[in-house]
Amino acid sequence: MPQSKTYYRKCEMCGYECRDSGNWSRHNKSKKHLQRIQELEDKNRMLELENELLKLKLQNAGTTINNIDNSNTNIQINVFTPNPNANNLNDIIIPTLKEMAEREDIPSVAIQKVIMAMEEGVRPILYHKNSLYVKQDEWKQDQEAEKELNKFCNNKYALLNEEFLNMDMNLDSVFYDRCMEYAMMYPLDKDTITHKLKTKLIQQ
């Protein structure tokens, strides 16, 4: 068959350049062309699958989806969402300054004890993959979580100070001095609260 001078067609799939209309249909069955189609189909399926997973991820923020099995593709994704019904940080009832002094728990330790006395699933503070999470109305993460925790600490610190300032000065002097020490000398912040507690607060 003579080559047409005007016939020219290029395959968008495999890049085959055709100057003879008779060869075009043959090319459609060529190994290179079919392989390319297969690759594109596979790629599309992967993209669809990824989209599907993304949708699920957004819908189920909170659910762990394991082993979504797509015939020959085995993808595992893990979306971590802490318990939405956990206690709020600001609902924690901490002992009074007097109680802390009686038990000889400095404020940060007293607060740690309250947190650790809660069931793991409802504690308002946790770590996951090296990120700090703090629950106040909703779960906050990293810097937002630190901010929330420091705010909580500042409030508690102010309360302890107030309690001390209103304290009866005729109390036993050793006890009174301890109260003063606990109210003023021990820093209460994100670092003192999480000190030595981090590994115990990890949730997978």
Ligand SMILES: [Zn+2]
């Ligand atoms: Zn082709």
